[in-house]
Amino acid sequence: MGGNRDVEELAELLRELKGRTNRSYAALAARSGVSGSALHRYCSGTSVPGDYEVIGRFGKVCGAGSEELLELHRRWVLADAERKRAVSRAPAAVSATGSGGPGSPATPDVSRDETEGEPDGETGVGTGPDVEAEAGPDAVAVPGVAAEPESLRSAPAQEPGSAASPPRRRPLIAVLALAVVAAAGVAAALLGKVFTSSGGSGGSSDDRLLLSSRCPVVVSMGQSDACVHELQSLLARAGGKLDIDGAFGPVTQMRVVVFQLRSGLTPNGSVDERTKRALYENAGKPLGTWTPERVTRRIREVFTEEPERAVGIADCASLLDPLYTLPNSNATRNWGVFQLYDGTLRKLGGTREQALDPDWNIRAAHRLWALTHDFSAWQACDRAYRAGSKGDKGS
Numbered sequence: 527m528g529g530n531r532d533v534e535e536l537a538e539l540l541r542e543l544k545g546r547t548n549r550s551y552a553a554l555a556a557r558s559g560v561s562g563s564a565l566h567r568y569c570s571g572t573s574v575p576g577d578y579e580v581i582g583r584f585g586k587v588c589g590a591g592s593e594e595l596l597e598l599h600r601r602w603v604l605a606d607a608e609r610k611r612a613v614s615r616a617p618a619a620v621s622a623t624g625s626g627g628p629g630s631p632a633t634p635d636v637s638r639d640e641t642e643g644e645p646d647g648e649t650g651v652g653t654g655p656d657v658e659a660e661a662g663p664d665a666v667a668v669p670g671v672a673a674e675p676e677s678l679r680s681a682p683a684q685e686p687g688s689a690a691s692p693p694r695r696r697p698l699i700a701v702l703a704l705a706v707v708a709a710a711g712v713a714a715a716l717l718g719k720v721f722t723s724s725g726g727s728g729g730s731s732d733d734r735l736l737l738s739s740r741c742p743v744v745v746s747m748g749q750s751d752a753c754v755h756e757l758q759s760l761l762a763r764a765g766g767k768l769d770i771d772g773a774f775g776p777v778t779q780m781r782v783v784v785f786q787l788r789s790g791l792t793p794n795g796s797v798d799e800r801t802k803r804a805l806y807e808n809a810g811k812p813l814g815t816w817t818p819e820r821v822t823r824r825i826r827e828v829f830t831e832e833p834e835r836a837v838g839i840a841d842c843a844s845l846l847d848p849l850y851t852l853p854n855s856n857a858t859r860n861w862g863v864f865q866l867y868d869g870t871l872r873k874l875g876g877t878r879e880q881a882l883d884p885d886w887n888i889r890a891a892h893r894l895w896a897l898t899h900d901f902s903a904w905q906a907c908d909r910a911y912r913a914g915s916k917g918d919k920g921s
Contacts, residue, residue, distance in 0.1 A: 530571075532604040537571030539601055540581065543588035544569060557913050558584040559906045574605045576855035583906050587913070592845055599776040603747055606855075736760075736802040745797040749774045757797055757805070761785060765811035766849075781813055783859070784849045787878055788812040795853075816884045818846035821863055824885060828892050835901065835911060840864055840891075842907035848884035864891035864904070 544554060551569075555562040560580050567573040568581060575581055578599055585598045735741060741753035755772040762770060766781040779795040787793040789804045789812065797805075816824075822837055829836035837846075843865040844850035852860045858868040861881035866874075871881055874893065880886045894903045901908040 530605070530608050532601070532608050533574055534571050536574065536581075536598075536601040536605040537569055539594075539598055540569045540584070543585055543590055543594070543598075547588050554584065554587060557587045557910070559909060560584065574602070574609045576606070578602050578606075578852060579906065583910060586842060586910055595845075596776050600747075603776065603779075607748075734802075734806055736797070736805070737799070743799065745774065745802075747774050747776075747779050747795065754778070757782075760805040760808075761813060764805070764808050765814035767813075780849060780851050783851050784882060785812055787882070793859075793878070813849065815848040815882075821846045821848060821884055821888075824888055825863075828888050829895070831895075831899075832901075835908075836891075836895075838911040838914070839901055839904050839907045840888075842910055843904060848887065849882055862887035864888065864894075866890060870894070 544551075547554065551562040551565050555565045558565065558580075560583070564573075564575075564580075565584065568575060568584075581598060581602060582595065585595050590598060735756045736745065736753060741756075742749075745753050745757055750773045752772065754774045755770060757774070758768060758770040758772070758778055761768060761778070761781045764785060766785070768777045768781055782797055782801070783793045783795045785805070785808075786795075786801055789801075789808070791801055791804060821840070825837050825840055826833035840846055840863050844863050846863065848863050850862065850865070852865065854860065854867070859878075860867050861871070861878055863884050864887055866876070866881045866887060868878070871877060874890050876886065876890060881890070891903075895901060897903075
């Protein structure tokens with residue numbers, strides 16, 4: 527995995543951030559809530575963490591600005607995608623690794639021990655066996671697993687007494703017939719898509735770039751072209767705050783997820799035909815929300831006990847963006863100002879839509895705080911806040 531371009535670009539940025547601090551891996555690890563050995567592997571490009579929060583905390587400890595954190599998230603998404611492709615290319619190797627068979631690595635790329643018992647994406651509820659089971663195999667990075675070469679695969683064993691028989695071959699006519707049927711099916715599918723794009727939109731798809739043949743069927747993370755520029759323009763028209771630069775990065779994906787959720791679509795962050803049509807047909811402002819200043823005021827009104835600390839933790843968690851969402855490796859997400867995890871929402875009797883309402887999110891976070899009268903539900907951000915406060919006092 528270390529030779530992969532996306533993984534190396536992530537590692538390069540991590541090394542650059544570390545180089546600014548003049549601190550050791552151990553010192554940075556203590557502030558970031560990750561072990562020094564894991565941090566060293568991430569910076570050397572030999573492994574990729576299964577959750578962004580791990581390196582997000584590291585970036586904040588190193589003093590990364592908001593733009594750098596977004597770039598860090600973009601590079602992690604691409605590197606994590608390569609990790610998942612490696613897993614899908616060799617399911618047999620992954621199975622052998624999980625069973626502890628010969629050749630399996632001594633330790634996985636990311637473990638709960640490496641994060642020193644930090645809470646998972648559940649914004650608060652500590653880790654444990656149940657959480658580990660829920661995360662599933664996707665939470666463990668699998669370094670550079672390659673598919674078994676064809677030359678090394680053994681031929682199926684012959685039955686006793688069949689050695690003298692010539693290999694059975696499918697008649698040539700049957701092969702040709704199957705090829706013709708397959709080609710006809712592909713052609714029919716392509717023609718169906720063409721007619722759907724042109725006829726299904728009332729003949730107006732010529733002026734709707736995303737629905738034209740010039741754009742891929744699904745527009746997604748990592749793409750950079752005129753199709754993404756069009757997508758960002760439509761998201762901005764829907765009230766979204768984002769740069770219209772033609773590059774599909776983390777902020778664009780966040781806005782897509784929220785638009786999909788509020789439009790009754792599957793919130794997966796990839797722009798398929800249903801999402802494209804919903805964007806063009808939308809006439810409202812589903813992405814409109816509070817400004818960071820208004821969020822700050824409301825946090826201080828609700829968290830009267832420790833207002834500044836609460837603001838600092840929310841800023842660490844979401845940059846005070848009410849529509850901030852982050853994916854977890856177990857197909858769940860964190861939502862809103864205080865990054866409430868799907869499991870936490872269920873415990874609070876709330877929904878994803880409610881979590882994107884800044885007032886509800888802030889009051890729900892205060893309910894979590896009231897359970898223990900501390901910020902243990904956000905251990906990583908609380909640790910970063912306290913470390914920053916000590917640094918400010920020292921200077």
